[in-house]
Amino acid sequence: MFRIPATWMRGGTSKCWVFEWDHLQVPGKTVDEVLLRLFGSPDHRQIDGVGGGTSTTSKAVILARSLSEDADVDYTFAQVGIDEQRVDWGSNCGNCSAVVAPYAIERGWVDAGQESTAVRTLNTNTNQLILQRVDTPHGALGDAGTQMIPGVPFPGMPVGMGFFDPAGRTTGALFPTGEPVEKLGFDGRQVTVTLIDAGAPVVIVEADAVGLTGHETAAEIDTRKELLVHLDDLRRDAAVQMGIATSRAGAERAIPKLALVARPEPGDKADIVVRMLSMGRLHPALAITGSVALTMAAQHKGTVLANLISSDVSAGVTMRTPAGLVQTWSEINDGVTVVGALRSARRIADAELLLPDTW
Amino acid sequence: MFRIPATWMRGGTSKCWVFEWDHLQVPGKTVDEVLLRLFGSPDHRQIDGVGGGTSTTSKAVILARSLSEDADVDYTFAQVGIDEQRVDWGSNCGNCSAVVAPYAIERGWVDAGQESTAVRTLNTNTNQLILQRVDTPHGALGDAGTQMIPGVPFPGMPVGMGFFDPAGRTTGALFPTGEPVEKLGFDGRQVTVTLIDAGAPVVIVEADAVGLTGHETAAEIDTRKELLVHLDDLRRDAAVQMGIATSRAGAERAIPKLALVARPEPGDKADIVVRMLSMGRLHPALAITGSVALTMAAQHKGTVLANLISSDVSAGVTMRTPAGLVQTWSEINDGVTVVGALRSARRIADAELLLPDTW
Numbered sequence: 001m002f003r004i005p006a007t008w009m010r011g012g013t014s015k016c017w018v019f020e021w022d023h024l025q026v027p028g029k030t031v032d033e034v035l036l037r038l039f040g041s042p043d044h045r046q047i048d049g050v051g052g053g054t055s056t057t058s059k060a061v062i063l064a065r066s067l068s069e070d071a072d073v074d075y076t077f078a079q080v081g082i083d084e085q086r087v088d089w090g091s092n093c094g095n096c097s098a099v100v101a102p103y104a105i106e107r108g109w110v111d112a113g114q115e116s117t118a119v120r121t122l123n124t125n126t127n128q129l130i131l132q133r134v135d136t137p138h139g140a141l142g143d144a145g146t147q148m149i150p151g152v153p154f155p156g157m158p159v160g161m162g163f164f165d166p167a168g169r170t171t172g173a174l175f176p177t178g179e180p181v182e183k184l185g186f187d188g189r190q191v192t193v194t195l196i197d198a199g200a201p202v203v204i205v206e207a208d209a210v211g212l213t214g215h216e217t218a219a220e221i222d223t224r225k226e227l228l229v230h231l232d233d234l235r236r237d238a239a240v241q242m243g244i245a246t247s248r249a250g251a252e253r254a255i256p257k258l259a260l261v262a263r264p265e266p267g268d269k270a271d272i273v274v275r276m277l278s279m280g281r282l283h284p285a286l287a288i289t290g291s292v293a294l295t296m297a298a299q300h301k302g303t304v305l306a307n308l309i310s311s312d313v314s315a316g317v318t319m320r321t322p323a324g325l326v327q328t329w330s331e332i333n334d335g336v337t338v339v340g341a342l343r344s345a346r347r348i349a350d351a352e353l354l355l356p357d358t359w
Numbered sequence: 360m361f362r363i364p365a366t367w368m369r370g371g372t373s374k375c376w377v378f379e380w381d382h383l384q385v386p387g388k389t390v391d392e393v394l395l396r397l398f399g400s401p402d403h404r405q406i407d408g409v410g411g412g413t414s415t416t417s418k419a420v421i422l423a424r425s426l427s428e429d430a431d432v433d434y435t436f437a438q439v440g441i442d443e444q445r446v447d448w449g450s451n452c453g454n455c456s457a458v459v460a461p462y463a464i465e466r467g468w469v470d471a472g473q474e475s476t477a478v479r480t481l482n483t484n485t486n487q488l489i490l491q492r493v494d495t496p497h498g499a500l501g502d503a504g505t506q507m508i509p510g511v512p513f514p515g516m517p518v519g520m521g522f523f524d525p526a527g528r529t530t531g532a533l534f535p536t537g538e539p540v541e542k543l544g545f546d547g548r549q550v551t552v553t554l555i556d557a558g559a560p561v562v563i564v565e566a567d568a569v570g571l572t573g574h575e576t577a578a579e580i581d582t583r584k585e586l587l588v589h590l591d592d593l594r595r596d597a598a599v600q601m602g603i604a605t606s607r608a609g610a611e612r613a614i615p616k617l618a619l620v621a622r623p624e625p626g627d628k629a630d631i632v633v634r635m636l637s638m639g640r641l642h643p644a645l646a647i648t649g650s651v652a653l654t655m656a657a658q659h660k661g662t663v664l665a666n667l668i669s670s671d672v673s674a675g676v677t678m679r680t681p682a683g684l685v686q687t688w689s690e691i692n693d694g695v696t697v698v699g700a701l702r703s704a705r706r707i708a709d710a711e712l713l714l715p716d717t718w
Contacts, residue, residue, distance in 0.1 A: 001502055008710075010407050040513065040707075045415075048369050048513040048705060052411050056404075143360055144715035154399065154407040154718070346407060348399075351367075351710035356503035359513070 002026055002355040004038065006050075007103065008348040011159075012095030013151040014056045015348070018103055021064045026355065032087040035060055038353050039080045050353060051080060058082050061096045065109050070129060071122035073104045092123045094288050098159040098343040101132035105141055106347070112136040118333065131338045133160035133329070147344040150285050150324035156344030160329040163199060165336050166292050170255075171197045176242040180302035184237050186210055187230040194303040195242050198339065199292025201256035203238040204304045205231075207275065214262025214273050218282040218322060221275065228280060231258060235277075253279055257290050263308050270320035271311050272298065285323035292339045294319065295328040316342070361385055361714040363397065365409075366462065367707040370518075371454030372510040373415045374707070377462055380423050385714065391446040394419055397712050398439045409712060410439060417441050420455045424468050429488060430481035432463045451482045453647050457518040457702040460491035464500055465706070471495040477692065490697050492519035492688070506703040509644050509682035515703030519688040522558060524695050525651050529614075530556045535601040539661035543596050545569055546589040553662040554601050557698065558651025560615035562597040563663045566634065569593075573621025573632050577641040577681060580634065587639060590617060594636075612638055616649050622667055629679035630670050631657065644682035650700045653678065654687040675701070 004026075007018040017038075024031050036042070039058060040049020051058040060078040067074065077096055079088040101119035104110045110119050117136045122129055135142065135158060145157035167174035176197055183190045186209070194204040207214030210231065212221070221227070235258045239251035260275040276283040276290050283290075297305040298313045309317075316329040327342040363385075366377040376397075383390050395401070398417060399408020410417040419437040426433065436455055438447040460478035463469045469478050476495045481488055494501065494517060504516035526533035535556055542549045545568070553563040566573030569590065571580070580586070594617045598610035619634040635642040635649050642649075656664040657672045668676075675688040686701040 003709075006708075008409070013406060015406060043512045045413075047372060047374060047415070047511055048515070048707070050367070050707060052416075054404075054412070056406070057411075144713075144718070152406055153402045156407070347713050348407070348409060349365075349710045349712045350362075351708045353708045354503075354706050359503070 001357060003352040004034075004355055006351050006353050008050075008351060009099040009103065010152070010156060010346045010348055011061075011098040012149065012343045012345070014059055014093065014095035015052060016059045016061050016093075016096035016099055017050055018099055019060060019062045021062055024062065034355065035078060035080050035087055036085060037359050038355060041081050042083050042085045044083050046082060051082060053082060055079070055082070056095070059093060059096050061099055063100065063103060066122055068122055071120045072110050073100055073119060074122045074124055075100045076124045089125060092125045092128065094161065095343070097121070097123065097130060097161060098132070098345040101134045101159055102141060102157055102345050102347065105134060105136065112139045112141070114139050129164055131160075131162040131164060131333055131340070133162065133331070134158070144346055145344065147342065148325075149344045150321065150326065152344065154346070156346040159343050159345050160340055161288070161343055162329065162331070162333075162338035162340035163292055164333075164338055166198045166339050167296060167337070168197050169199075170201050171243055174198055174296060174300070176201070180300055181304060182241060184234050184241070186234045191234070192304060193234070193238065194297050194305060195238055195256075196293050196297050196303070197242065198296040199289035200287070201242055201244060202259055202290055202293035202297075203235055203256050204259045204261055204294070204297055205234070206304055206308065207260040207262040210260070212260060214260050214275055215265075216275060218284070221282045231277060232280060234258070257287070259290065259294060261294075261305055261308060264320055268320060270318045270325060271309050271313055272305065272317065273320045275322070282322065285321045286319065286326050288341045291319065291326055291328050291341045295330055295339050299330070360716060362711040363393075363714055365710050365712050367409075367710060368458040368462070369511070369515060369705045369707055370420075370457040371508065371702045371704070373418055373452065373454035374411060375418045375420050375452075375455035375458055376409055377458055378419060378421045380421055383421065393714065394437060394439050394446055395444060396718050397714060400440050401442050401444045403442050405441060410441060412441060414438070414441070415454070418452060418455050420458055422459065422462060425481055427481055430479045431469050432459055432478060433481045433483055434459045435483045448484060451484045451487065453520065454702065456480070456482065456489060456520060457491070457704040460493045460518055461500060461516055461704050461706065464493060464495065471498045471500070473498050488523055490521040490523060490692055490699070492521065492690070493517070503705050504703060506701065507684075508701075508703045509680065509685065511703065513705070515705035518702050518704050519699055520647070520702055521688065521690070521692075521697035521699035522651060523692075523697055525557045525698050526655060526696070527556050529560050530602055533557055533655060533659070535560070539659055540663060541600060543593050543600070545593045550593070551663060552593070552597065553656055553664060554597055554615075555652050555656050555662070556601065557655040558648035559646070560601055560603055561618055561649055561652035561656075562594055562615050563618045563620055563653070563656055564593070565663055565667065566619040566621040569619070571619060573619050573634055574624075575634060577643070580641045590636060591639060593617070616646070618649065618653060620653075620664055620667060623679055627679060629677045629684060630668050630672055631664065631676060632679045634681070641681065644680045645678065645685050647700045650678065650685055650687050651698045654689055654698050658689070
């Protein structure tokens with residue numbers, strides 16, 4: 001029997017098993033074979049292993065100190081098959097990413113600062129650098145933390161997940177038209193929009209300008225077919241204005257996204273209320289890339305969003321979404337703008353997983 | 360942060376977290392509160408804890424060396440609420456019970472024999488003594504084991520789960536009428552049955568005698584409403600014959616159970632094929648109490664079951680059920696008959712669970 005050290009952590013709204021590469025080396029077996037057996041796959045219940053029988057609980061993150069000068073930690077995400085005898089290495093997971101900085105600090109791979117600690121992480125699935133920032137009062141990770149996020153009823157450590165210099169990655173400029181606001185047609189009239197490219201290209205419209213409050217539920221928006229057609233026409237015109245498509249008909253369904261924004265209710269601690277439309281429907285919360293665009297829009301004078309906000313959003317924006325509050329975060333790191341979202345993570349268990357000699 | 364030692368084991372078709380009582384003592388908190396927080400409850404996904412979000416994966420077994428002279432280990436089963444802030448201590452779990460003997464041997468609470476080891480366990484939920492027998496070749500638990508059971512696609516250690524002296528617990532006698540076979544009416548004719556009380560009262564009928572092969576699927580039996588009515592009438596008459604009910608109408612739906620038995624296909628390693636009817640429907644496999652009754656019937660000359668079996672069943676019976684093979688086991692322990700089923704168990708992980716200081 002082999003004993004494989006592993007740590008079980010919640011990252012965002014997922015449960016992730018955290019390994020180090022060295023510990024997954026088993027004579028005569030591939031890493032895929034080892035992960036599948038440890039997780040109890042293939043089996044729809046994963047009843048003989050550590051997998052949870054759902055996609056959000058059949059995940060592994062594998063870490064190593066980075067060989068790159070640009071990063072402290074390299075990490076690789078693995079979606080471990082449940083019914084299928086297959087490990088998918090093709091994409092990163094934004095939830096499990098949040099476990100990397102707390103793990104690296106606890107492991108001593110990064111020296112903790114007296115207030116907070118920045119960890120430079122390299123995701124090897126996507127070759128993307130992500131800056132993570134974690135609170136380390138008095139130079140150490142504290143207790144379980146107090147950060148709440150939508151979808152998780154318990155608090156965790158806040159983990160800032162920041163993208164380096166996200167402006168203009170698709171179009172070459174933060175404001176592809178050169179202006180913080182533009183006019184676009186909506187149902188026969190002109191409305192003011194902000195076209196911004198940060199994290200992803202996003203069209204921002206004040207909800208009031210299209211006859212909405214911005215506080216609507218999914219059912220209240222998704223059932224209004226005519227409204228959705230007008231909003232999609234506006235979104236497609238925006239794609240042309242931003243240089244992403246050459247014609248309205250040629251615009252993709254997924255890019256740009258459309259954000260409807262409004263002032264929060266009095267007393268709400270949110271800076272802004274957001275309803276994001278994605279693929280023609282209301283998003284239940286907010287994609288992380290969309291939250292980056294909204295944060296940079298809030299921080300630039302003259303945008304539709306900045307005009308609605310009176311609070312100081314230089315370090316991040318608190319957004320009310322249908323699922324609850326989403327907090328973003330930004331800083332200047334070595335002269336480079338970093339913008340991202342705040343997630344939460346918690347170490348659930350330190351373990352040794354038992355792998356049979358043969359299977 | 361508290362670190363709570365725990366072992367994750369599969370027992371039968373469940374995943375069970377195994378604790379020792381001492382380790383669950385946390386100042387200012389009840390054991391219920393500690394278990395609920397460790398499991399991540401209440402939350403339908405248990406995403407911030409070790410629970411799996413299903414009833415078969417939100418279970419704890421708590422052990423201690425026994426204070427009783429009759430047992431080596433006392434164990435208490437806890438069904439930990441998922442959505443509900445509630446721990447249910449009201450019943451035992453036959454699946455999680457199978458982890459007790461392997462844990463006690465690994466922990467050194469019981470000296471291992473050179474071939475196998477018997478562990479006397481006391482379940483405190485039900486105050487029931489259960490004898491468990493585990494293979495210990497050369498005086499130790501081996502690797503993960505090779506025992507397969509229905510519902511689990513991986514092998515585990517075989518664990519015999521035996522009930523002491525199970526005969527006559529409901530009616531006072533193994534054969535309540537004094538005879539190994541009786542005649543009962545079925546659809547206007549007489550059929551031969553065995554009425555037996557061991558583990559639970561069971562009526563055993565040869566499938567052929569009621570126009571079936573005994574190899575039917577659930578759909579093939581559950582859709583034959585008229586057949587089910589005739590079988591239930593026979594079962595109710597049996598209740599009267601066994602002295603469990605005073606009239607056909609007064610018989611309970613659950614007691615006695617009805618077992619249809621048949622010879623296996625040529626080449627099948629099973630001794631017998633069984634279709635158990637429970638609450639008017641085909642049981643997907645076999646309740647452990649039903650398997651005890653069938654085993655004792657197989658071991659007594661003249662019963663419907665013994666007449667169908669030519670192999671030696673003195674140490675147990677291999678039964679083919681709709682879900683696969685179920686193996687039973689029996690022995691004489693200190694002069695007392697012990698009969699039970701073989702389950703399987705596997706140690707999945709040794710862990711320390713992290714409990715926040717406050718929550």
